Amino acid sequence: MISAQNISVSFGGFNLFDNLNFRLGTGDRVALIGKNGAGKSTLLKLISQEQHPSRGSFSIEKDCKIGYLPQDIEFENTANLIEETYKAFNEILEIENRQEFINNQLETRTDYESDEYLNLIQELTEITTEYELLGGYKYKSKTERILLGLGFDRNDFNKPTKSFSGGWRMRIELAKLLLKDNDVLLLDEPTNHLDIHSIIWLENFLLKFKGAILLVSHDRIFLDNITNRTIEIIQKKIFDFRKSYTDYVNFRQELIEQQKLAKKNQDKQIQNTEKLIDRFRAKASKATMAQSLIKKLSKIERIEIDQEENKTMKINFQLSKQPGKxxxxxxxxxxxxxxxxxxxxxxxxxxxxxxxxxxxxxxxxxxxxxxxxxxxxxxxxxxxxxxxxxxxxxxxxxxxxxxxxxxxxxxxxxxxxxxxxxxxxxxxxx
Incomplete structure (x- = not known):
């Protein structure tokens, strides 16, 4: 559905990405991981076309619908909860407005035989068929089901959105995203403001989702339960494996240990070769052999160990005064x-x-x-x-x-x- 081709991003001379290549297809549920500042949120913004790469391009299949939930959203304060959530169905709401207009016209007009009157009847028939195909008779019950799953109560439905905290308003935006008919979901920390019951509900929803998911989260259990592939951003490049988060972390650690062992053996081999070169250089009869070893040594491809992002933040809460019991x-x-x-x-x-x-x-x-x-x-x-x-x-x-x-x-x-x-x-x- 989406292909990234040689994606590079620079900010003020700093290179964030350098020639990233990957593809998202139907059924991919990808954990996008990396340390803070590695570019996870930036990559989601690039795919959603909120930002553009410095070099490279994204190929997106025709009619592919992308839904994006960022970490930070500017909320609107003009509607109540249920009205705000219904905005996920813009096409349906537009048809409802048109239906209401046509029905009012048909009730008030008396030119029953005129072309305009007959055209209104024809249009009403056509848009009513479209309304049904779009799910117009089901969207309200679907909306209630999603809101209840995300922890809202029916008593909340008529409350103004401005009365909810930032965390609950993020849930409103998540509900609107899940209600839309998207092919790809880009989710940046979707569980940040969810309780355990809502997280479990979201897990079940995403597991049934038929499209592709690219997910940023610090919730390891959530990632393990959802994902079947992991992309890690390290030092401007990516590691991409079809494994869940924990399986990937263990696999990467095994690879690094293998690299360390291979590098140790290679370093030993290089050291022995350098000793031979030094010994042969001292003898005129061995000069040709020394040059041969030097040439051989220059052709060795040095093994590099992948960088480990294992820095851990440590916080020491020191007491300024000893408190009482x-x-x-x-x-x-x-x-x-x-x-x-x-x-x-x-x-x-x-x-x-x-x-x-x-x-x-x-x-x-x-x-x-x-x-x-x-x-x-x-x-x-x-x-x-x-x-x-x-x-x-x-x-x-x-x-x-x-x-x-x-x-x-x-x-x-x-x-x-x-x-x-x-x-x-x-x-x-x-």
């Missing part, structure tokens, strides 16, 4: 939004050394509880923070708090203390 205690904490009681009379005791996971379906109050603890929202009940406790909070929508005018270095330096400001560059390069 009790870190946090709540008594009878309750939170209500209008008629929606999120939780009622919650008692929690956190002690020093605890590592706690807040789990539950989306909308059950996990983020709300976190915001209560850090003092972002009001609540009923009692909350006590322990002695010498300093709270660090990383929100789901943390990016919204960043100053887009500052560089990464400036942003982190601004948050650093005198004790760790000198290590900011090392931290960012981790």
């Amino acid at each position: 009790v870190i946090l205690e709540t008594k009878g904490i309750s939170k209500q939004y209008g008629d929606n009681l999120v939780f009622n009379k919650v008692d929690i005791l956190l002690e020093r050394g605890s590592k706690i996971a807040f789990v539950g379906q989306n909308g059950q109050g996990k983020s709300t509880l976190a915001k209560i603890i850090v003092g972002e929202i009001k609540y009923q009940g009692q909350l006590n923070i322990g002695h010498n406790v300093e709270i660090g909070y990383f929100a789901q929508n943390q990016s919204e708090y960043l100053d887009g005018k500052l560089t990464i270095l400036q942003t982190v330096e601004e948050a650093a203390t005198e004790n760790n400001r000198s290590s900011v560059r090392d931290m960012l390069g981790a």
